[in-house]
Amino acid sequence: MSGALPAPAAALRLVPSxxxxxxxxxxxxxxxxxxxxxxxxxxxxxxxxSVALAGQLIAIAAVTMALGAPLMAGWVAGFDxxxxxxxxxxxxxxxxxxxxxxxxxxxxxxVRALTMLAAAVFTPxxxxxxxxMAAPHERGRAITFIFLGWSVASVLGLPLSAWLGExxxxxxxxxxxxxxxxxxxxxxxxxxxxGIRPAALSLRAWKEVFTSxxxxxxxxVTALSGAGQFTxxxxxxxxxxxxxxxSTEQITFLxxxxxxxxxxxxxxxxxxxxxVGPNVAVAVAMGLMATSLLLWPLGTNVTSVAVVLVPWxxxxxxxxxxxxxxxxxxxxxxxxxxxxxNTSAIYLGQAMGxxxxxxxxxxxGFAPLxxxxxxWLAAAITLSLWAGRRAARGLx
Numbered sequence: 001m002s003g004a005l006p007a008p009a010a011a012l013r014l015v016p017s018x019x020x021x022x023x024x025x026x027x028x029x030x031x032x033x034x035x036x037x038x039x040x041x042x043x044x045x046x047x048x049x050s051v052a053l054a055g056q057l058i059a060i061a062a063v064t065m066a067l068g069a070p071l072m073a074g075w076v077a078g079f080d081x082x083x084x085x086x087x088x089x090x091x092x093x094x095x096x097x098x099x100x101x102x103x104x105x106x107x108x109x110x111v112r113a114l115t116m117l118a119a120a121v122f123t124p125x126x127x128x129x130x131x132x133m134a135a136p137h138e139r140g141r142a143i144t145f146i147f148l149g150w151s152v153a154s155v156l157g158l159p160l161s162a163w164l165g166e167x168x169x170x171x172x173x174x175x176x177x178x179x180x181x182x183x184x185x186x187x188x189x190x191x192x193x194x195g196i197r198p199a200a201l202s203l204r205a206w207k208e209v210f211t212s213x214x215x216x217x218x219x220x221v222t223a224l225s226g227a228g229q230f231t232x233x234x235x236x237x238x239x240x241x242x243x244x245x246x247s248t249e250q251i252t253f254l255x256x257x258x259x260x261x262x263x264x265x266x267x268x269x270x271x272x273x274x275x276v277g278p279n280v281a282v283a284v285a286m287g288l289m290a291t292s293l294l295l296w297p298l299g300t301n302v303t304s305v306a307v308v309l310v311p312w313x314x315x316x317x318x319x320x321x322x323x324x325x326x327x328x329x330x331x332x333x334x335x336x337x338x339x340x341x342n343t344s345a346i347y348l349g350q351a352m353g354x355x356x357x358x359x360x361x362x363x364x365g366f367a368p369l370x371x372x373x374x375x376w377l378a379a380a381i382t383l384s385l386w387a388g389r390r391a392a393r394g395l396x
Contacts, residue, residue: 017191018133019142021184022126023149025089028184029119030153031161032092032177033350036061036112038161038255039170040237046170047105051238052358058234059358060109061116062351066344068120073340076121081129081196085122086189092118093181100174120347124339129196131328131335143328144269147321151266154317155259159252162237166248209337215330217387219338219345221380222323225286226349227356228293228377229316232369234354239366240305250302257306261313269318278326279388285322286384288315290377296370320346330391352376 036043036057044054076084095115102108127143134142157177164173209215232239240246240254265285273281292312299305327338353373360368 018193019130019145021187021191022085022130022146023152025085025122025126025184025188026146026149027153027157028089028149028177028180029092029122030150031157031180032096032115033061033119034153034158035096035161035170035173035177037234037236038158039165039173040235041241042165042170044238047108049105050362051235052362053105055234055354055358055361057109057112058230058354059351060113061119062230062347062349062354064113064116065120065347066351068117069124069340069344069347070337072117072121073124073337076125078197080194081125082189082192082194085126085129085192086185088118088121088125089181089185089188091115092122093178093185096174096178096181100171100178120343124343127324127328127339127343128335129192131332131339132196141274143325144266144273144318144321147317147324148263148266150320151259151263151317153259154262154313155256158259159255162255163248163252165237166251205334206337209331209334209341212331214387214390215327215334215338217383217390218323218327218330219341221282221384221387222320222342222345223349223352224376224380224383225289225319225323226346227352228349228373228375228380229289229312230350230353231357231360231373231376232293232296232353234350234357235361235366235369239369243366244300244302244305246302254302254306254309258309258313258316261310262317265314265316265318266321268314269321273322273325278322278329279384279391281322282319282326282384283381283388285315285319286377286381288312289319290374290381293370293374293377 036054040051040054043049043057044051047054092115095111095118099108099111099115102111126146130142130146160176161173164170164176236255236258237251240251244250246254265288269281269285288311292308292310295308299308324339324342327342328335331338353376356372357369360372
């Protein structure tokens with residue numbers, strides 16, 4: 001540990017607002033990731049492409065983030081996290097502003113892909129930084145706390161994006177994300193201490209990660225779970241409009257409803273994870289999501305869909321938060337690599353889900369989305385239970 005770096009337990013006492021700034025940063029990243037699903041109707045209409053093709057912007061960005069997270073983790077290993085995280089948010093802001101100026105789909109998608117490299121850096125490195133600063137017995141709570149930003153993004157960012165897209169167009173929503181990212185960059189730079197440099201991992205450490213059946217299984221759980229969700233989640237707004245005939249106000253309500261219960265699930269998680277353990281928390285979260293996918297055909301109007309959404313929302317964001325904490329607790333010395341890989345898995349899952357969902361819509365419509373998503377999720381649950389049993393036996 002370098003002389004400039006405060007002791008972990010003291011760091012959070014010295015900069016209590018650091019957690020809040022990183023949570024807000026994740027909120028902005030979440031808003032940027034969700035701005036395409038939220039504005040999908042106007043994107044397709046404005047750019048004169050199909051919903052299935054417009055939805056591939058989700059997959060394109062997700063692939064960029066999936067590949068970028070582990071690659072960038074190695075490149076930025078020696079960077080001071082205060083500057084790194086602030087600069088990544090400024091890149092995010094510039095990319096969204098530039099995206100809003102693109103005239104057509106052909107010019108938008110590469111800009112969107114490059115923009116999302118910032119997300120590939122911010123989310124895993126924020127988790128690694130807060131885990132490094134936190135005392136060991138607070139690490140799980142600290143990591144899950146900053147991931148509340150994603151839940152808040154689902155409460156506010158996703159429905160606001162949908163409302164802006166339907167009312168003022170998708171470009172307004174992209175500009176809004178850019179403005180929030182500038183605010184987040186200034187806040188992070190103002191409150192994070194200098195000298196936060198988690199130790200760079202050697203090739204031997206990376207080899208340890210990739211050759212551990214337990215750690216790689218946990219990472220794969222994240223990817224499979226994300227695929228299960230985003231097969232349907234990516235197409236919420238066109239589904240609500242085309243299948244349920246929902247108005248802009250009803251779509252906004254359903255997205256806010258989903259986000260509100262997502263926030264509740266994450267808040268509950270931060271209070272119980274250190275008591276029940278991450279393996280149990282993950283199992284419960286994914287079981288809740290599977291319940292909603294199984295019951296999805298019963299949602300034939302706004303009211304019934306709102307009821308069906310509740311279990312899914314409770315498990316959605318808490319599942320990702322728990323997976324990050326699960327890896328940080330299982331192998332804290334390898335946290336920078338694991339956080340990057342797990343973030344990569346989140347986005348890989350989004351790409352798999354959005355791609356499979358778009359293909360299904362193009363060939364069969366919306367009807368099979370929940371069933372394919374349920375298959376992905378069942379695989380995730382099976383693998384997660386195996387990983388939990390292996391961890392309980394002390395096997396790597």
